[in-house]
Amino acid sequence: MERITSRQNAIVKRFRELARASGAEISGEILLDGPHLVQEALACHVSIEIAAFSERQLASARAPLAQMAADVRRQGGRVLGVTDQVLTAISPVEHPSGVVAIAHAQFSTVTDAFSASAAKAVPLDSESIPRKRTGGMDSESEAALVLVLAGLQDPGNVGAIVRTAAACGATGLVTIEGSANPFGWKALRGAMGGTFRVPVAAHAPLTEVLRAAHTAHVHLVAAVPRGGTPLPELDLRRPTAIILGGEGAGVSDATAAAAAERVTIPMQRPIESLNVGVAASLILYEASRQRQEMRT
Numbered sequence: 001m002e003r004i005t006s007r008q009n010a011i012v013k014r015f016r017e018l019a020r021a022s023g024a025e026i027s028g029e030i031l032l033d034g035p036h037l038v039q040e041a042l043a044c045h046v047s048i049e050i051a052a053f054s055e056r057q058l059a060s061a062r063a064p065l066a067q068m069a070a071d072v073r074r075q076g077g078r079v080l081g082v083t084d085q086v087l088t089a090i091s092p093v094e095h096p097s098g099v100v101a102i103a104h105a106q107f108s109t110v111t112d113a114f115s116a117s118a119a120k121a122v123p124l125d126s127e128s129i130p131r132k133r134t135g136g137m138d139s140e141s142e143a144a145l146v147l148v149l150a151g152l153q154d155p156g157n158v159g160a161i162v163r164t165a166a167a168c169g170a171t172g173l174v175t176i177e178g179s180a181n182p183f184g185w186k187a188l189r190g191a192m193g194g195t196f197r198v199p200v201a202a203h204a205p206l207t208e209v210l211r212a213a214h215t216a217h218v219h220l221v222a223a224v225p226r227g228g229t230p231l232p233e234l235d236l237r238r239p240t241a242i243i244l245g246g247e248g249a250g251v252s253d254a255t256a257a258a259a260a261e262r263v264t265i266p267m268q269r270p271i272e273s274l275n276v277g278v279a280a281s282l283i284l285y286e287a288s289r290q291r292q293e294m295r296t
Helices: 010-020 037-044 066-074 084-090 115-122 157-168 185-191 206-215 255-259 276-294
Strands: 002-003 029-031 048-054 078-082 099-104 145-150 172-176 199-204 219-223 242-247 261-264
Touching: 002 029, 010 048, 010 084, 010 099, 029 185, 029 219, 037 048, 037 066, 048 066, 048 157, 048 219, 066 078, 066 099, 078 084, 084 261, 145 157, 145 276, 157 172, 157 185, 157 276, 172 206, 185 261, 199 206, 199 261, 206 219, 219 255, 242 276
Parallel strands: 002 078, 048 078, 145 172, 145 242, 172 199, 219 242, 219 261
Antiparallel strands: 029 099, 048 099
């Protein structure tokens, strides 16, 4: 196995450059930090080019990371053993958990995200997200359920929403220009593998989203803090795309005006708004509940 002991190595510099980038900007490369995310990438057959493992944690052939290293090598990836000092240099987090990898992003188009059939091609062979998704929903028979993130700047929120989308059976997700990149390392880490299981389109113009929704006959709904259809009364069984606005500002008036309908989550006074990740979870769960009831 190759070893790297110097922080000045060219490969170390490559990892660090990718960590500083906003994601998928260097030849389509993405940075995967931590065993869980690397395992999810392997389960979904994401192409891992290089994986750097803590050589201390690879000391025993029975160690969990040793098996993961073997899996990376088996799928054609390059495996490196690095010192703790080098691992600290290449990992974007303060306390690395044993492995950091460079993989190649699997981009989807806006058209893919709005096509329920595109979700059928997403691998679902890992134990973390079962084939029968939340509520027993079968992705192969599900009408489109798309999330459109408009102006979300926190990559942690974007990642958490991607994770919930995968867990609740969403068939696609689109980030509009101005939102954090879902393929940046922070968003990928927050998504915990969900990015590999749902068609995700990044940095799309709003006009392209509107055109794709019209072509696919998907009902556009803007989530607003007040004045919309109460969430329990919204019909989420039909092909639907939910537009969620950025932290603080919410959905802009122009974007909300482009939607066919608005939805509001009922709340007890004096609370008037929720974190966008929480709002997304509630809406997705309600969609899951309605669609499951339709099948029982």
